[in-house]
Structure formats: structure tokens, C-alpha cells
Amino acid sequence: MLSPHSTCVVKTIATTYNILVLAVLAMLPGSALAELAMIEVCASCHAEDGSGVGFEFVPIIAGTPASHLEEALYAYQDGARRCVGVPVMCEAAALLSDADIAELAQHYSAMRRISSGETFDKALAQTGEAIHEEHCAKCHVLPHDENVGNALGIPLHGQRSAYLRMALGAYMTGDRVALMPAMAEKLKLLDAEKIDALANYYASYDPLPENASPSQ
Numbered sequence: 001m002l003s004p005h006s007t008c009v010v011k012t013i014a015t016t017y018n019i020l021v022l023a024v025l026a027m028l029p030g031s032a033l034a035e036l037a038m039i040e041v042c043a044s045c046h047a048e049d050g051s052g053v054g055f056e057f058v059p060i061i062a063g064t065p066a067s068h069l070e071e072a073l074y075a076y077q078d079g080a081r082r083c084v085g086v087p088v089m090c091e092a093a094a095l096l097s098d099a100d101i102a103e104l105a106q107h108y109s110a111m112r113r114i115s116s117g118e119t120f121d122k123a124l125a126q127t128g129e130a131i132h133e134e135h136c137a138k139c140h141v142l143p144h145d146e147n148v149g150n151a152l153g154i155p156l157h158g159q160r161s162a163y164l165r166m167a168l169g170a171y172m173t174g175d176r177v178a179l180m181p182a183m184a185e186k187l188k189l190l191d192a193e194k195i196d197a198l199a200n201y202y203a204s205y206d207p208l209p210e211n212a213s214p215s216q
């Protein structure tokens with residue numbers, strides 16, 4: 001799924017941040033220092049603003065509804081998501097208490113949602129839109145939809161494409177378990193071509209207008 005070059009980049013990220021994770025492990029659990037250090041660990045990949053800019057496979061988490069961030073962090077903790085590309089993500093999640101998870105989810109959900117602003121193919125994006133509308137839109141609404149916090153799925157529009165492709169690949173190979181059987185059924189309908197179309201469609205999402213409020 002990943003090209004040899006991408007795999008190499010992922011390994012470099014993982015090795016560099018193993019050191020940080022070990023440093024946090026050494027601190028007293030629950031101490032204020034550990035809490036601050038934990039946010040630094042997250043920021044080392046996701047960036048201070050939750051954009052993950054600079055790392056191809058790291059998702060944008062800024063402005064994602066807290067409920068979805070929590071659900072994802074618990075999925076890394078209990079093994080429903082296995083972090084095959086970047087094991088340090090699961091190692092970091094394993095260190096979090098329930099209170100840390102609630103706090104970090106609040107921290108990132110309160111941030112302004114951004115889009116990856118990637119280039120995309122127009123024709124593929126149109127094909128992707130049709131697939132999305134038919135099979136995914138019921139659960140995955142736009143990041144600025146007023147009901148995004150109550151939607152069943154995590155917002156996908158404007159998310160980094162390399163991450164979306166990796167995540168979809170992981171559900172297909174079983175490295176991620178889709179938490180809703182209804183989504184697992186939909187994913188069975190996808191192939192490489194449809195995933196490519198969907199990735200182009202999600203990349204076609206324009207950044208939020210200046211005055212839009214974060215999705216909470």
C-alpha cells in the first residue's frame with residue numbers, strides 16, 4: 001500500500017518520537033508536567049495547531065468534534081486501530097488516562113478546522129462525490145455542518161489524502177476494525193479506483209470561510 005519512500009519517511013518519524021514518548025513515560029502519571037509533555041508529544045506529529053503539516057500520513061485533528069477524537073483514541077488503545085505505519089501513535093495513546101483523553105479531545109476540537117488544500121483531479125473528484133453521496137454521506141457530513149458533532153462518522157472532507165488512503169487501506173486489510181458494521185458493508189463495495197476517486201473528492205473541499213466557527 002505505501003511506497004518504499006513513504007515507508008522510509010514514516011519510519012524516521014517513528015524513531016525520532018520514540019525518544020519523546022519514553023521521556024513522558026518516565027514522568028509521574030497525572031502530574032502537570034506529564035500533561036504538558038503529553039501535549040508536546042502530540043504536537044511533535046500533529047503540530048501545535050492540529051494541522052499535522054509536514055507529515056504525510058498524520059491526520060488533521062484540529063476542529064474534529066471531541067466525541068470523534070475520543071472514539072479514535074479509545075480505538076488505538078483497545079487495538080481496534082493498530083497504527084501499522086506509525087506505531088508511536090498507538091504507543092502515545094496507550095499512555096493516556098480517560099481524563100487525558102477527554103482533555104486532549106477538548107483541546108483539539110476547540111481549534112479552527114482547516115483543509116489540507118491539496119491538488120486534485122476534477123473528473124475523479126466528481127466520480128468520488130457520487131460514491132460519497134450514495135454510500136458515505138449519511139454518516140460523514142461536511143466539517144462545517146452544524147450537526148457534525150452528532151454525525152455518526154468523522155469528517156473526511158479536507159482531510160489529508162495520504163491519511164485517508166492509509167486509513168481506508170487499513171480497514172480493508174483488517175488493521176483497523178470499522179466500529180459500525182454498516183460502514184464495513186459499504187467498504188466492501190470499494191476498490192482501488194473508487195478509493196482514488198473518493199480521495200480526490202475529499203481533497204476538493206475548499207477551506208472554511210474566514211468567519212466559520214469551529215465544529216463543536
Ligand code: HEC
Pocket residue numbers: 013014017038039041042043044045046057058059060061064069070072073081082083084085086088089092093096104154167
Ligand atoms: C509519531 C507521530 C504521532 C504522535 C506522537 C501522535 N500521533 Fe496521533 N496520529 C499519528 C498518525 C500517523 C495517525 C494515523 C495512525 C493510524 O490510524 O494508523 C494518528 C492518528 C490520530 C488520531 C485519529 C484522528 C482521526 O481522524 O481518526 C487522533 C485523534 C490522534 N492521532 C491524536 C493524537 C494525540 C492526542 C496524541 C498525543 C497523545 C498523538 N496523536 C500523538 C501520528 C502521531
Ligand code: HEC
Pocket residue numbers: 059071072075131132135136137138139140152153154155156159164167168177178179180182183186187190198
Ligand atoms: C453507518 C455510518 C457510516 C457509513 C455509512 C460510513 N462510515 Fe466511515 N466511519 C463511521 C464511523 C463511526 C467512523 C469512526 C469509527 C471507526 O474508525 O470505525 C468512520 C470512520 C471512517 C474513516 C476514518 C476517518 C478518520 O479520520 O480516521 C474513513 C476514512 C471512513 N470512515 C470512510 C468512509 C467511506 C469512504 C464511506 C463510504 C464508502 C463510509 N466511511 C461510510 C461511520 C460510517
